[in-house]
Amino acid sequence: MASSNxxxxxxxxxxxxxxxxxxxxxxxxxxxxxxxxxxFDPTADSLHLGIWFHCYA
Incomplete structure (x- = not known):
């Protein structure tokens, strides 16, 4: 994939x-x-499920 793309x-x-x-x-x-x-900010009120993926992928 081209960088601009x-x-x-x-x-x-x-x-x-x-x-x-x-x-x-x-x-x-x-x-x-x-x-x-x-x-990500561990002190935030909530974390998106996508954050979990980055931690365990």
């Missing part, structure tokens, strides 16, 4: 709230895999 897919699914420099991100994604931090 990946960004577009994530945006269409509502998974991207904000991107500081979308062009720079697309260029970096084109260079190869990058690490992504998936964090």
């Amino acid at each position: 990946l960004i577009k897919q994530l945006q269409e699914r509502g998974l991207v709230a904000q991107v500081t420099d979308e062009d720079a991100l697309a260029e970096r994604l084109a260079q190869g895999p990058i690490a992504l931090y998936c964090g």
Whole structure:
């Protein structure tokens, strides 16, 4: 999947709230895999089931 297509897919699914420099991100994604931090706030009133998946996947 092309990097710009990946960004577009994530945006269409509502998974991207904000991107500081979308062009720079697309260029970096084109260079190869990058690490992504998936964090959550354990003090929050509730946690989405998706958070559980990230913890145990």
